[in-house]
Amino acid sequence: MTDSQKKAYAEYAPRWCIPYNAQMVSFAEVFGNDNPVIIEIGFGMGVATAEIAAQNPSINYIGIEVFQAGVGKLLNEIEHRNLCNIRIIEHDAIEVLETMIPDSSLAGFHIFFPDPWQKKKHHKRRLIRRPRTDLLTKKLQVGGYLYMVTDWYEYAEDAFAELSATEGLCSRYEGFAPPQTWRPKTKFEQKGLNKAHRITELMFQRKE
Structure with a gap:
């Protein structure tokens, strides 16, 4: 950590x-309102997180x-x-979702x-793999979405198959999603582009 981060x-x-x-959170108590809540898993340095939250003050993150x-x-961002619509949980994401x-x-x-x-022997550790995708789906409202972006094309294909096989989910598009213009480009993403990695986006939602 830098001195500023510390x-x-x-x-x-x-x-x-x-x-x-290990007890359920009340979003209304945490944020003081009943606005929709979106969770970002693994925000890295958080710059894109802060930019998206700043653009959408009526959504909680x-x-x-x-x-x-x-x-x-x-936290610095x-x-x-002066953002009031972001909170952070510093813990393993799966445990947070479960409890x-x-x-x-x-x-x-x-x-x-x-x-x-x-x-290949580590593919089972991927976040977007069943049964983890079942857990993610269970936490979504009907109509709620799961938006994933990766610069690893094989993972995109694998994730699309895993999400497609998850009961209660369907893709908003016939295949991969078109680039979502509201998502800021990150330094990590630019590194991938510099290596000629293909950026692939997936957008699934919970159905009735």
């Missing part, structure tokens, strides 16, 4: 971080991340942009450039 973590975490606790430097960076997030409560998931676990 300072932000020490000063702002009590205000904007939700401590992990919860970022889940275990990378403490990224948490510190996003929250303070400097803290009520079923059928989320308007969406953002999953940007998750670890592709490139070796």
